[in-house]
Structure formats: structure tokens, C-alpha cells
Amino acid sequence: MILGLYNYWVVVVLMMIGLYIVIAHGNLIKKIVGLTIFQTAVFIFYISMAKVDGATAPVLAEGISQYSNPLPHVLILTAIVVGIATVALGLALAVRINEAYGSIEEESIQNQDNQEC
Amino acid sequence: MLIQLPALAVILPLLSAPLCLFLRRSLLAWLFTVIASGLTMLVSITLLQQVMASGTIVYEMGGWSAPWGIEYRIDKLNAYVLLIVSSISTVVLLAAHTSIEKEIPQDRHTLFYVLYLLSLAGLIGVVITGDAFNVFVFLEISSLAAYSLIALGEDRRALWAAYQYLIMGTIGATFILIGIGLMYQMTGTLNMDDLSRRLPEVAQTRTVFAAYAFIIVGVCLKVALFPLHRWLPNAYAYAPSVVTAVLAATSTKVAVYLLIRFTFSIFGISFSFTTVPLQTIFVILGLLGIFAASTTAIFQKNVKHLFAYSSVAQIGYMIVGFSIGTTTGLMATLLHLFNHALMKSALFLALGAVMYRIGSAQLSQFQGLGRQMPFTMAAIVAGGLSLIGVPLTVGFVSKWYLVLAALENGWWPVAVLVLLGSLLALVYVWRIVEAAYFNEPPAGRGAVEEAPLGFLIPVWVLVTANIYFGMDTRLSVQVAQAAAQSLFGVSP
Amino acid sequence: MRDLFAVVMMLGIFGLLSASFFVVMDAVDVAFTEASVGAGISTLLMLTAVTLTGRLEDGERHRPMWALVVVFITGGLLIYGTLDMPYFGSADAPIHQHVAPRYIHDSMQETGLPNIVTSVLASYRGFDTFGEVVVIFTAGMGVLALLTMGSRTGIHRVMADSIFYLMHEQHLILRILTKILIPFILLFALYVQFHGDFGPGGGFQAGVIFAAAIILYAMVFGLSTARRVINRTFFKLLSAIGVLLYGGVGVVSLLNGGNFLDYNVLADDPVAGQHLGILLIEFGVGCTVASVMVIIFFNFSGRREFP
Structure with missing residues (x-):
């Protein structure tokens, strides 16, 4: 029982580390780093599902009958691309915020905004 | 060609976006975008007619049958939402050319239209698809486009709002991705129809419970359900006016659609309402949202913020209706989806006209505008009346059905609270009316002209729709009823 | 860690480690992509962003308690959810019984490609991949909308050129090596592009590698030199052309009487049609990805x- 699900639990811990960084850190770049860790952990989770004991990579070849499940691989390929797209946009926003506020710390930005209101 | 319509609804805006990039002149790009969006609207009208006449349409992408390929499955519910999204987008676009002239630097106009089309295509893709993973992909298209559009706002706070929205939105999307993964793990399929057949077998497992929880929380982040709404007010307040109008009217509506789709079609009523204590949680959150957000709205100094908080409150009404768990309740939610889209796009677009003339949406600047911009202010008043739910406006229709549904179920406290919520709306709308009509213009402001026709026409089209559909309720009620009944498995 | 540079490097290593994990898990295509994205492009972008925004973090951690509560609830729910999951690696899990077997058994006859991941990606679920290309395109347009700057004066350009010239004067070996390397990288990109049907690879990975070659050139020879070789408008339009090529294949199949993206109708023989369709759309993916990355x-x- 423990061995059978062990892999997933490690993934859960990784995901939560990522999520914690996103919520608890005020630095905009670090938040994006957290987001990346969170998403990568989800990718690992999907890929773990696809694994079949004793099977090989899903590229058809002579003499092999067992393949790992290709569908999660396809989904994650798409998800990785979506992930990098989000990261690029997030970083672009962080750069612009730095130019506009002179800081990429959440608190400092929030303070400047509060003063303006 | 008629059988290809489902694909056309998405690929029209999707392929227009890269084509639009080749157009350098702002005016050309605008015309092109209006045409693309208008054609999409025509396609959705035809689709709705077809669905109402002959039932669900299934379209297999790439010719591969589901569950191996991706299929589009259009029933009454998503045909209805498609029509809302594409028509509001088209009408709001009419004002875009005038509006962005002042708000966005000239060299980004083409990019603005490209992103606008991408956002539209993403929303339509989410609504029309019958595949759970495809939802995630198109949700991200529309979200990424929305973040960029918000960040185009003039104020530097637009950047910060867009960043916050990006973080919250991505967490939401990742939650949905986890949920889809868990569902897939238990059933082996991603097709919604197939899922709905295979999920009941494993409904009692803890994995499916977790899957449901993750999807609902993820979608609620996008819906901006209280208390997950914190990204919304700033995003709406600092985005370019046109973007606010179209996002307020479409993107949260699409998220509510997803909530309905996952709850009713995929997991099924018996799972969602008996296995999970969803009903209680949603009624409480919905009512809290109505009161907390409406009260906050009353104290806002910026009218865009005021209406943004009012949007959060209106989402509360939709959630309450849907969690009553009866056909009438769901019908009220669906009606409010349509009606709120009409009101808020009219209101935010009229605010855009005010911004265009006086460059600010502060309440203090509204003083005396009633005489200076009579048509624009009349539109805001009409929209506001609709928001309160005065008879002869669309707002009345959805509130009527909501109260009816609550009473039918014997939930009279809910009905009373819903009516009390309308009183709060009365207070915040009154503050605008008071400033605009009963105060003298502030000294130092020069003469203000009425907004240009580029604004007045789309605003008044929307206001007229607000009143027309408030009096002639046949079309919206008929479609909403049919959609609600089909979700409950009642044959009409 | 307060030094963001270290944080980003660690993230790159994390990306590389997860890529090797994917290889162990039989997901070679995913590993390829993760290695080029997680350890490559995303690290590069983050480093650039860090140099632009400052290297040291100076804020306090805020709301750590609240964050911990959220994290524990979410994590607890996930662990709870895993309890009823099929065990890791078991072949009788539902996902290996439903839907996937057809891909494994029939994809050879239906699409004629030995790499199942490519045939699912490009054909069975080709519409998702179309969405993916559009996501990347959207990100490119978003970055353009956020970061494009107005046209600069000529003096600036000359100054920048001379600065770069001075800076790079010394790195003679690096420059010669780069010049030798770049053709090979480009060749490898093409190989990955067209070999994706048989082994791991495909348009996305090829696009990233192609972009990497150009980025390498820009890093060594300076941006202004690179800009003289590479036209920005060209890349902007190329990213659109990639999407249009993909969509165009779909539209042609519509006109030929099939459904959107139904490659069977592209040629007389369905398998030949699939081949042609997949080749074209992979090329579209490559174009868009490479140009958006650049x-x-x-x-x-x-x-x-x-600055």
C-alpha cells in the first residue's frame, strides 16, 4: 500500500512546496519560480500515471508488446508549452512592474498604490 | 457547409487573429475584427436555432470519433452561452475604435485587436468543446490574452492587477489540471460525455471526491466567487474600458458555465448534490458574496471599482440560483448569465464614454454630468435600474425567477436576503445618480461634450436590449428553461 | 535563499532532474521538451528578467501562516484523493484499459507512424496541439504588447554597437566556436523537426532548438549585430504564418469534404494524407515556436x- 502510492506522495509534497512559494513570497520573480515548481510537479504526477511496470517508451518497435500509456505524455507536452507561455508573460509583467514601480516586492508595490488612493 | 458550423465558430476568430497581425492600419484591423466577431455571432445564432430545432449537435475534430479524438458537443446550454459571448463581444467591439484611440498607444492597436480575437476564440473554445483537457487549453488561450489586454491599461496599477490575475488564474488553471488528471486516472477518458457515463461507477472513491473539489475550487477562482474574488476589482478597474466591458460580460460567465457543466453534466446531479455538501457551501458563499461585495461597492470612490464589486455580488446571485438545485433555480442562474452580461457591458461601456470625455472614473468627477452628457448618463441610470431589478428591465426577470425558485423550495430566508441585496444595489446606484443629477459640476472643469456616436450607438444597443428583454421575455426564458430542463434530464 | 540568481539556477537544475525522471518513466518526448524548456528557455528568460529587475530579494515573507494553512489543506486533500488511486505502475489501471489501447494497437495502421506520441499529438488530439500553438502565439503577442519599445534614435544604436564591439572583441575563441557550432545546431533542429515521426522530437522541440541557435548568436555577437541579420517584423509575421499553416491544413481538409484537421482527405490514400498533414502541421508548430521564442x-x- 505504502509503496504503491509512494510516488504520488512525493509529487504532492513537491506541488505544495511550489504553492507555498507562490503564496508566501512577496518577490514577483520568486512567485513565478514557485508557479513553475507547482506546475512541473503536476507534470510529474501525470507522467507517473502513465508508467506501466515492465513497459517501454511508446515508440512502436519489433518484439515489444507492452508500452507505457502515450496519452498523458501528449497532454503534458501541451501543458509544458502552456506553462512556458505563462512564465514568459508573467516575467514580462514583472519587468514592466519593475520599471513602473521601481520594485518587484509585493509589499512595496502595495504601499505605493495605497498612497496614491 | 452547415455541418461544419461548430468548427467554424472557433476557427473563425482563431485564424482571424494571426491574419489581423498583417494589417498595419488601426482602422482596417478594427473593421476586420468586427467582421470576424460578427460572423462568429451569426454562426452561433444558426447553431442555437439548429440545437433548439433538432437537438444536440456532435462534431468530431479531425474525423476521429470520441473518446479517441476531441469532439464538440453542442447542446442547448452551450449554444446559449455561445450566443451571449459572441454577441456581446461584437457589440462592444463597435466602440473599440473610438475608445482605444485615447487609451492605448497607436503602435499597439493591431496587437490589441489580435489579442482581443484570441481572447474571444479562447472563450468560445471553452464553451463549445466536449473534451475536458481541451477546456484547459482554450481556457489558457483566453486567460493569457486577457492578462495582456488588462496590462495594456494606461495606469501602472493595470500591470500589477494583471500580474495578480495571472498568478491567481494560473493557480486556478493548475487546480483544474490536477482535477482533470484525477478524473482521468479513475476513468481512463477525457471526453465529457464518456466521463459522465463512467464516473458513477467510481463515484464513491476518494479520488473522485478530490477531483471534484479541485475542479470546483479552480473554476471558482476564475468565476471570482467570494472569497476568491480579490483579483477581480483591480483588474476591471484599470483595464482599458473596452476590455473591462467585454471581460465583465463574458469571461466570468464562461467560468460559471464551466461550473454548471462540471456539476450537472459531468459529475451528475446525484453526485454533486448528495455525495458532496456543495449546496450548503455555495448558498452561504453566494449570500456572503452578495452582501460583502455590495457593501464594499457602496464605499468605493471610483465608479469602475464600484461596478466591479457589484459584479462580484451579481456572481453571488448566480451561485445561489444554481445551488438551489431545482430546474427553476438553474433557470434563474442561466437567465442572470444573459441579463448580467447585458447590464454590465452597457454600464462599463458607458463608463468608457465618460472616461473618454473627462479622463477619469472618480465619483467626484461625476458631479453635474447628468446635464453635460445626458445620453451617456441616462444609459448608466438604465443599467443601474436593471442592476437593482426594477420591473421592465432584464434584472427584474432573473431576480423574479430566483425568488420564485427559493420560495418553491421553501427557502424563504434566502428569498428575503436576495431582496435585501437589491436594496444595497439601490444604495450604490443612487450615489451615482445623486452625483450626476443633483450636484453642480466641479469648478475648474471646462465644458464637457456628449460622448461621440462611436460610444453612444453600442451603449444604446445594449441598453435597448436590457429593456427589450425585460419586457419580452419569451426568447431568453424559453431557451434558459429548455437548457435547464435538459440538464436535469427532463424532456421538454 | 535571497539571491535570485541562485534560485533560478536551482530551478534550472530542477527542470533537468525532472527531465531525467521523465526518461525513466518512458516519456522520452516529454523529457526532451522539459529539458529544452525547463532547463533551457525558461531558465534563460528568468535570468534575463533577474538582470533587469535586480538580483537580491529584499522583501519579508508575508502571511506564512496563512499560506501554510492553504498548503496543508490542499496537500491533505490530494493525499486523501490518492488513497483510492490505482497503484503506481499497475497495468490494470483504468487509464491503460480504456481509450489508450486503441492508440497503441491501431495507430500504426491509422496514421502510419511508429511514434505513438506523435500520432496522438498531431492527429487524434491534433486540435489540442492547435490550441497549444495558439497559446504560444498568444504569449508572443502579449510579450510584444508589453515590452515593445518605440523606435530608437540612430545615435543610440551606434553607441550600443560600439559598446558591444568592445565587449566582444576579447572572446575570439568563443566567437569562432559559435560560428562553427551554429550550423550544426540548425541542422540538428531540422533533424528533430522531421524525425519526430519515428523517434522522440517534433515541431515544438525543433522550434526551441532553432531559437536557441539564434539566441546563442545574439548572446555572443551582441543584439545589434543579431538584429542586423534577423528582422523583427519577419519573426512577428512568421509566428502568425505558423498558426495559419496549421489552421490552413485544417481548412483545406474542410474544403476537401472532411472535418477540421481530418488529414485522411488530404491525399488519395488516408495514410499518405495523415503523413502529409502531420508533416505540415509539425512544420507550422516549429515556425511559431521558434519565432515566438526569438x-x-x-x-x-x-x-x-x-535602460
Whole structure:
């Protein structure tokens, strides 16, 4: 029982580390780093599902009958691309915020905004 | 060609976006975008007619049958939402050319239209698809486009709002991705129809419970359900006016659609309402949202913020209706989806006209505008009346059905609270009316002209729709009823 | 860690480690992509962003308690959810019984490609991949909308050129090596592009590698030199052309009487049609990905050049 699900639990811990960084850190770049860790952990989770004991990579070849499940691989390929797209946009926003506020710390930005209101 | 319509609804805006990039002149790009969006609207009208006449349409992408390929499955519910999204987008676009002239630097106009089309295509893709993973992909298209559009706002706070929205939105999307993964793990399929057949077998497992929880929380982040709404007010307040109008009217509506789709079609009523204590949680959150957000709205100094908080409150009404768990309740939610889209796009677009003339949406600047911009202010008043739910406006229709549904179920406290919520709306709308009509213009402001026709026409089209559909309720009620009944498995 | 540079490098290593994990898990295509994205492009972008925004974090951690509560609830729910999951690696899990067997058994006859991942990606679920290309395109347009700067004066450009000239004067070996390397990288990109049907690889990975070659050139020879070789408008339009090529294949199949993206109708023989369709759309993916990556990189580092 423990061995059978062990892999997933490690993934859960990784995901939560990522999520914690996103919520608890005020630095905009670090938040994006957290987001990346969170998403990568989800990718690992999907890929773990696809694994079949004793099977090989899903590229058809002579003499092999067992393949790992290709569908999660396809989904994650798409998800990785979506992930990098989000990261690029997030970083672009962080750069612009730095130019506009002179800081990429959440608190400092929030303070400047509060003063303006 | 008629059988290809489902694909056309998405690929029209999707392929227009890269084509639009080749157009350098702002005016050309605008015309092109209006045409693309208008054609999409025509396609959705035809689709709705077809669905109402002959039932669900299934379209297999790439010719591969589901569950191996991706299929589009259009029933009454998503045909209805498609029509809302594409028509509001088209009408709001009419004002875009005038509006962005002042708000966005000239060299980004083409990019603005490209992103606008991408956002539209993403929303339509989410609504029309019958595949759970495809939802995630198109949700991200529309979200990424929305973040960029918000960040185009003039104020530097637009950047910060867009960043916050990006973080919250991505967490939401990742939650949905986890949920889809868990569902897939238990059933082996991603097709919604197939899922709905295979999920009941494993409904009692803890994995499916977790899957449901993750999807609902993820979608609620996008819906901006209280208390997950914190990204919304700033995003709406600092985005370019046109973007606010179209996002307020479409993107949260699409998220509510997803909530309905996952709850009713995929997991099924018996799972969602008996296995999970969803009903209680949603009624409480919905009512809290109505009161907390409406009260906050009353104290806002910026009218865009005021209406943004009012949007959060209106989402509360939709959630309450849907969690009553009866056909009438769901019908009220669906009606409010349509009606709120009409009101808020009219209101935010009229605010855009005010911004265009006086460059600010502060309440203090509204003083005396009633005489200076009579048509624009009349539109805001009409929209506001609709928001309160005065008879002869669309707002009345959805509130009527909501109260009816609550009473039918014997939930009279809910009905009373819903009516009390309308009183709060009365207070915040009154503050605008008071400033605009009963105060003298502030000294130092020069003469203000009425907004240009580029604004007045789309605003008044929307206001007229607000009143027309408030009096002639046949079309919206008929479609909403049919959609609600089909979700409950009642044959009409 | 307060030093963001270290944080980003660690993230790159994390990306590389997860890529090797994917290899162990039989997901070679995913590993390829993760290695080029997680350890490559995303690290590069983050580094550029860090140089633009400052290397040290100076804020306090806020709301750590609240964050911990959220994290524990979410994590607890996930662990709870895993309890009823099929065990890791078991072949009788539902996902290996439903839907996937057809891909494994029939994809050879239906699409004629030995790499199942490619045939699912490009054909069975080709519409998802179309969405993916559009996501990347959207990100490119978003970055353009956020970071493009107005046209600069000629003096600036000359100054920047001379600075770069001075800076790079010394790195003679690096420059010669780069010149030798770049053709090979480009060749490898083409190989990955067209070999994706048989082994791991495909348009996305090829696009990233292609972009990497151009970025390498820009890093060694300076942005201004690179800009003289590479036209920005060209890349902007190329990213659109990639999407249009993909969509165009779909539209042609519509006109030929099939459904959107139904490659069977592209040629007389369905398998030949699949081949042609997959080749074309992979090429579209490659175009868009490469050009968007170049656009993103140039816009990020363009900001640094003229603060």
C-alpha cells in the first residue's frame, strides 16, 4: 500500500512546496519560480500515471508488446508549452512592474498604490 | 457547409487573429475584427436555432470519433452561452475604435485587436468543446490574452492587477489540471460525455471526491466567487474600458458555465448534490458574496471599482440560483448569465464614454454630468435600474425567477436576503445618480461634450436590449428553461 | 535563499532532474521538451528578467501562516484523493484499459507512424496541439504588447554597437566556436523537426532548438549585430504564418469534404494524407515556436540594452 502510492506522495509534497512559494513570497520573480515548481510537479504526477511496470517508451518497435500509456505524455507536452507561455508573460509583467514601480516586492508595490488612493 | 458550423465558430476568430497581425492600419484591423466577431455571432445564432430545432449537435475534430479524438458537443446550454459571448463581444467591439484611440498607444492597436480575437476564440473554445483537457487549453488561450489586454491599461496599477490575475488564474488553471488528471486516472477518458457515463461507477472513491473539489475550487477562482474574488476589482478597474466591458460580460460567465457543466453534466446531479455538501457551501458563499461585495461597492470612490464589486455580488446571485438545485433555480442562474452580461457591458461601456470625455472614473468627477452628457448618463441610470431589478428591465426577470425558485423550495430566508441585496444595489446606484443629477459640476472643469456616436450607438444597443428583454421575455426564458430542463434530464 | 540568481539556477537544475525522471518513466518526448524548456528557455528568460529587475530579494515573507494553512489543506486533500488511486505502475489501471489501447494497437495502421506520441499529438488530439500553438502565439503577442519599445534614435544604436564591439572583441575563441557550432545546431533542429515521426522530437522541440541557435548568436555577437541579420517584423509575421499553416491544413481538409484537421482527405490514400498533414502541421508548430521564442528573448534583452 505504502509503496504503491509512494510516488504520488512525493509529487504532492513537491506541488505544495511550489504553492507555498507562490503564496508566501512577496518577490514577483520568486512567485513565478514557485508557479513553475507547482506546475512541473503536476507534470510529474501525470507522467507517473502513465508508467506501466515492465513497459517501454511508446515508440512502436519489433518484439515489444507492452508500452507505457502515450496519452498523458501528449497532454503534458501541451501543458509544458502552456506553462512556458505563462512564465514568459508573467516575467514580462514583472519587468514592466519593475520599471513602473521601481520594485518587484509585493509589499512595496502595495504601499505605493495605497498612497496614491 | 452547415455541418461544419461548430468548427467554424472557433476557427473563425482563431485564424482571424494571426491574419489581423498583417494589417498595419488601426482602422482596417478594427473593421476586420468586427467582421470576424460578427460572423462568429451569426454562426452561433444558426447553431442555437439548429440545437433548439433538432437537438444536440456532435462534431468530431479531425474525423476521429470520441473518446479517441476531441469532439464538440453542442447542446442547448452551450449554444446559449455561445450566443451571449459572441454577441456581446461584437457589440462592444463597435466602440473599440473610438475608445482605444485615447487609451492605448497607436503602435499597439493591431496587437490589441489580435489579442482581443484570441481572447474571444479562447472563450468560445471553452464553451463549445466536449473534451475536458481541451477546456484547459482554450481556457489558457483566453486567460493569457486577457492578462495582456488588462496590462495594456494606461495606469501602472493595470500591470500589477494583471500580474495578480495571472498568478491567481494560473493557480486556478493548475487546480483544474490536477482535477482533470484525477478524473482521468479513475476513468481512463477525457471526453465529457464518456466521463459522465463512467464516473458513477467510481463515484464513491476518494479520488473522485478530490477531483471534484479541485475542479470546483479552480473554476471558482476564475468565476471570482467570494472569497476568491480579490483579483477581480483591480483588474476591471484599470483595464482599458473596452476590455473591462467585454471581460465583465463574458469571461466570468464562461467560468460559471464551466461550473454548471462540471456539476450537472459531468459529475451528475446525484453526485454533486448528495455525495458532496456543495449546496450548503455555495448558498452561504453566494449570500456572503452578495452582501460583502455590495457593501464594499457602496464605499468605493471610483465608479469602475464600484461596478466591479457589484459584479462580484451579481456572481453571488448566480451561485445561489444554481445551488438551489431545482430546474427553476438553474433557470434563474442561466437567465442572470444573459441579463448580467447585458447590464454590465452597457454600464462599463458607458463608463468608457465618460472616461473618454473627462479622463477619469472618480465619483467626484461625476458631479453635474447628468446635464453635460445626458445620453451617456441616462444609459448608466438604465443599467443601474436593471442592476437593482426594477420591473421592465432584464434584472427584474432573473431576480423574479430566483425568488420564485427559493420560495418553491421553501427557502424563504434566502428569498428575503436576495431582496435585501437589491436594496444595497439601490444604495450604490443612487450615489451615482445623486452625483450626476443633483450636484453642480466641479469648478475648474471646462465644458464637457456628449460622448461621440462611436460610444453612444453600442451603449444604446445594449441598453435597448436590457429593456427589450425585460419586457419580452419569451426568447431568453424559453431557451434558459429548455437548457435547464435538459440538464436535469427532463424532456421538454 | 535571497539571491535570485541562485534560485533560478536551482530551478534550472530542477527542470533537468525532472527531465531525467521523465526518461525513466518512458516519456522520452516529454523529457526532451522539459529539458529544452525547463532547463533551457525558461531558465534563460528568468535570468534575463533577474538582470533587469535586480538580483537580491529584499522583501519579508508575508502571511506564512496563512499560506501554510492553504498548503496543508490542499496537500491533505490530494493525499486523501490518492488513497483510492490505482497503484503506481499497475497495468490494470483504468487509464491503460480504456481509450489508450486503441492508440497503441491501431495507430500504426491509422496514421502510419511508429511514434505513438506523435500520432496522438498531431492527429487524434491534433486540435489540442492547435490550441497549444495558439497559446504560444498568444504569449508572443502579449510579450510584444508589453515590452515593445518605440523606435530608437540612430545615435543610440551606434553607441550600443560600439559598446558591444568592445565587449566582444576579447572572446575570439568563443566567437569562432559559435560560428562553427551554429550550423550544426540548425541542422540538428531540422533533424528533430522531421524525425519526430519515428523517434522522440517534433515541431515544438525543433522550434526551441532553432531559437536557441539564434539566441546563442545574439548572446555572443551582441543584439545589434543579431538584429542586423534577423528582422523583427519577419519573426512577428512568421509566428502568425505558423498558426495559419496549421489552421490552413485544417481548412483545406474542410474544403476537401472532411472535418477540421481530418488529414485522411488530404491525399488519395488516408495514410499518405495523415503523413502529409502531420508533416505540415509539425512544420507550422516549429515556425511559431521558434519565432515566438526569438521574439520573447529579443524583447526581454532589448530592454536591458537601453535602460
